[in-house]
Amino acid sequence: MLRDLPARGRWYILSIITLGAVVFCAFLPFAAFTPLLPLILLILLSSLTSAFKVQFPIASGSNMSVSYVVDIAALILRGPHATMLVGAAGGWSQSTLNAKAPNPLYRTLFNMAILVLTVQAAGQVYWRLGGTANPRPGTQIVVPLGAMAFTYFFVNTIPIAIAIALTTNQSPWRIWRTDFASSAPSYMIGAAAAAAIISVTESSGYWMTLLLASAPLYLTYKLYRAGAESEARQGAILEAAHDAIITMDARLNIREFNPAAERMFGYARLDVLGRNVELLLPPAQRARHVIELTEYFAHSRGPLAGHQIEMSGLKADGSEFPIELSVARVGNDARAVLTGFIRDITERRALEEQLRQSQKLEAIGRLAAGVAHDFNNILMSVMGAADLLLMQLKADDAARDEAVDIKRSVERGAGLTRQLLAFSRRQSTNPRLFALGDVVRGMDTMVRRLMGPEVELALVTAPEPVHVVADSGQIEQVVLNLVVNARDAMPEGGRITVRVDQVELDEGAAATLVDGTPGRYARLTVADTGMGIDEQTRAKLFEPFFTTKPQGKGTGLGLSIVYGIVKQNGGCIVVTSEPGRGATFVIYLPLAPVPVPAPSAAVVSR
Template sequence: MTDYRRVFLLILIMAAAALIVGGGALAVLYQGGLERDRVRLFDLVHSNARLLEALATFDQRYSSYPQGAQAGSIQQFINAHREFHRRGLGDSGEITMARRDGDAIVFLMRHRHAEIDLREPIPWSSPLAEPMRRALSGRSGTMIGIDYVGDRVVAAYHWVPVLGVGLVAKVDVTEIRRRFFNDALTIALIAFATTAAAAALFYRVSEPIVRGLRESEARFRQLFENMGSGAAVFAAVDGGRDFVFRDLNHSGEAIARIRRDEVIGQRVTTLFPGVREVGLLTIMERVWRTGTAERLPAHFYQDDRVAGWRDNVVYRLPTGEVVVLFDDVTERKVAEEALAESEKRFRSTFENAAVGIAHVGIDGRWLRVNDRLCAIVGYSRQELLTRTFQDITHPDDLASDLERFALLMGGEIRTYAMDKRYFHKDGHIVWVQLTTALQRDEQGQPLYCISIVEDIGQRKRAETEMRRLYRAIEQSPASIVMTDVAGNIIYVNPRFCEVTGYGRDEALGQNPRILQSGNTDRAIYEQLWATISRGEVWNGELLNRKKNGELYWELASIAPVKDDGNGVIGFVAVKEDITERRATEAQLRQAQKMQAIGQLTGGIAHDFNNLLTIIIGNLQLLGEGIGNQAPHAGRIADAMWAAQRGGELTHRLLAFARRQPLKPTRASLNIVARGLTDLLRRTLGAAITVRENLAADLPEVLIDTGEMERALVNLAINARDAMGQGGTLTLETDIVELDEDYTRAFADVAPGRYAMLAVSDTGSGMPADMLAHIFEPFFTTKPVGAGSGLGLSMVYGFVKQSGGHISVYSEVGRGTTFKLFFPVVGVEASATPAEAEPAGAISPFRGDGLVALVVEDEEKLRTIASGILADLGFRVLEAESGDEALRHAAREPRLDLLFTDLELPGGMPGSEVAVAMRRRFSEVKVLRTTGYSPRQAAAGDIPLLAKPYTRHDLIQRVAALFR
């Protein structure tokens, strides 16, 4: 709108200019015309004055005009003008002539205004006829003044002194004006028309420009308003030290949270105090000065009102205004920071991961590797990047790796994981777990693989270790049971299954009490639990029951299993089936008992012998003193007989205690050794293995086999003492030839064939300085009182007396070997029969499926009897009293054998128990036992087994009952 107004204004201005120019021109024209009239009038009056003067002058000389020459001249002049007075002067022009007549002006000639009577002179002082007054005042010139009529005229006046008249030529101003007005009107009309035409033309020409401008303006305005960036236009103030807002677009309003009308004219530093701090103000000033656009990259702007990340571009408009474009990049910045953070995190993850990470090209080349991977394979990053994974892969793993790699490339699998081996740079093998995934580009083409490489050397070793431990446990000769804290079985080894008859599946999840036989005292279980609950190890023997009901003895070590924090996470039981051993132990106990009895009887015999020595000796002395004096001699003889009977008894006691010494006979060392092996096995204990390695066709030697046995036992006992931690004792026989080279070194031995018996142990051995003395009597390495120091001396003496030779080899920490050499005797058939079968040969009787009840108050005896019967196949119940036996009977549907002690605690003797059982189970077989002499306990035909009974005794008696 304003543009159009401007256009109109311009047109008006143009018109006004035309008017002014036209008016000016008219005024100049008017003044010019007036001046020309003035000059013309003056020329006219001047020329008329000259003419009159000339006429007057002539008339003065020649005129005969009646009224005088002057009058004539005037008349002539007047006449002359009658004809031409209007010529060249226009309608109102005239020439007048007057004379001063006193105080009046008398017109002599005039051509106009005849209506006015001018006979009356015009007073001099009148304002009228001003030009004539000036002429009559003797002056000549031009003027605009009032004429005699009172019209305003342009007049030229001239004094004609010769005639004393004045001449005035005049034209009415009105006429001049009228004449000019007509001209001006014409000009104005023309000017107006021209101006109007020009204005119209101007508008036509300017209108498209204006419209273009307006469109452009609108376009740029829209652009400005709608641009995404905030835009503010500033004008510099204070010499560029501050700026005021000129404009602000919509986005600017939104970003700056302020309305346009609030900012226009305001200083930027007032509204946005932060611009100085972020440096924007400086940039604006610089841009304002230099005109070079600048950018202020993303920065954080903050003031009391707004805060956020901003990005500014500043440039200068041609107007000198400064434009600041600003974007709120907070979101982008936050996103960028998040991205940067994310990238950093991922990079950090890659670089600092505790596992090896690599990007591997599709050709297998390492593209990017992290430090951990370098550490795993021992290569530096540079070294690794020039290699491929194939280069460092163990050849045995390469094929399967490549195969999976190909599947991965082919898209058939997305990832793969495998345990494989790399070669460390120094050559050793590194076990790793490799997990590989493929990265594809947008077109799906394989880019590179992402591989995670984990060092599993430790794990592998742990696995190996675990496997080893597992194998050891699996193959352990001891039963191993593990339970959780609640006591549920979580593991059993095969030996357990073998011993108990329970399959692994049957045992898992069960409580170990499935093994309880009911024969173990409740207090033992309580003590067991109390012990392991305290975190300690329980050791003990348990009589348990197999799946088939068979009872068996276990030596159990039960311990809590603790985690790192010392918390109990379960229990482990290591158990050994000691049923056999207990039987052996029972035999050994028997043997020990016999030995004890032997010692006892030996001791008794000694004391008796002392007493008998005194008795017999004194009786002999008495007998010597009395002679044949009756009846004393007879009495002494009787006493003597009795004492000698006592002596015989003690002799028998001694014979029981120790075998009688034997004389040298032809014997085979093999038979002696074989005969002793069983004894040694039993005597030396389970920790020592006894092996025999006997030569075939060993020639016989001449020895006292009793002494030989004693010597062997002696050596074996020494060997046992040297093998405190267990070991192997080997009895070996061989035939050897001792040649002269050998015998020369030992002065006391003759060359020849010898049968050799060697006793070797794997014990502690002896140093050389000790070896030199071991055969000396009283030399002992044992603690004081533990040995007599005579053992080896006796062996030595025996061998020497037998014409043999003894040698010893020993090495500290390895063991000792004694070799006993006896000279071979001539080959003659020996009458030595086969070795005696040990007592207790296995009876063919079996009690499988039968139920036995053992009633015995002494626990050890009860256990022995139960064990023996269980070995026969009986299912064995135990009772320590008659009452308990009755309780068992009440529960059991059948009973086949009652083995009861006659003397029982609790007031119910074994005989009553037997009666009660017979009532309940009519078919039950009863075997009684007693510690008293059988004669005392004899009662009817009920079988009675005297204590102490042997395994053999019991088995035979039981077998007899069932036969």
């Protein structure tokens, strides 16, 4: 919308539209409309060739616009006043016909105004310098024809460059020099071609005129067909592409910013055009990456040459995120640009970190299992010796109390080995089918006894039974450990919510949460309003013997046991937390299909 543009750009566009309208209304009454049919043909040719951007390649390596040739021919044959209709029609069709998306009204009016002003100025120059409607080859036509071409070029390109600059915060001179200056020779060639075509048609008659007019119409039709197929292919590619594409000039100022880049970085396109790409780089890495980009642009070498690099990007809200960047230099030395293809790898980094954490815990689990088995064998020997000693000692023997203490210590050690085996998933289990909500509700009284009066406990279960196959005793242990940890994280009191429901995980969510198996899962959530967990603590949360509690307040095995039990039952546990905003533990367990009892057979008696 026009109101979304910067103020200077908005007022400039409105002033051009107003000036074009004034010139059009002032000079149109002086236009010669007869003969009408050739004028209509010129309007039709200009409209179609402008809409479909019909061009001819020329020797300089650039292209010559057919609509420009039509405008020059109209200026020579009909003068500037009638040609304003041709220019206005071309400006309108350029913004409306064959457009991939509807253009704002101000853009259409601006295009029409620019072409009205252009043809009026170019035509006035041509006729005032002695141009005629019947140009003949010779030196007398060179000056008016050349002056008309250069007037058309400057009046057409300079206002457009200024409009782009004012709406994108760039330099008008740099835009004009980079995007428009190199096309000046094609304007001269186009003017000469228009004069030659007029000379040929006048000497060859009606059929040659018809043949020359049909050529651009045929090209328009071919371009329309090719454009429709190309647009369908490009649409499919763009629909599937999610990478950000950012184009920069030699000074690393942003020239193009695609919709994926807007979503990725959080900036609107018009807000970043013309600004330096360092806007998107974190301050700590900014200088180094700017040097690398500049080196690649100038010499096609450096760390970016032929490689994808991983780095950090900076969003509009100031947050950093990991990205993967590859770049390509496009164009010749005069109009070269640097295009960067950027992919957000936040999810990939999270999966890699999850894999590393899983592998680390697996290795610790194998070590813990070996230690627990060996330690348990030693404890059993000590336990046997303690039992034999108790059998030999009389009830009033003074050494009997020491023997009892030995046996109790051995039992505590055995409990520790059981916890290590639970973490390493080597503990024997008794899986059965049960409703997860029933087990949680059955713990209500016991759990509330563990909570102080300052802690509010809420148990929320789904209205329909959520069935799983697991060891119900282990699930009770999981809930108990999580609730006790939540209580300890709220010394000043708060709220604990235990929720049971079921959820459908698609392929993307399943790959992140439950090792890539989509489907329906039972979800057990324990959330608190406590002090929260920082990122460094979350990375070690499930490691055995890691605890943040004071000395003597915890063994550091509670969450390790929870992790082992969940994994042993084919599930997954996810933690989300920030310091000062509480913590949420979410456990996913495979949802068990409930067998439907077969109808009992009817007994038929005779």
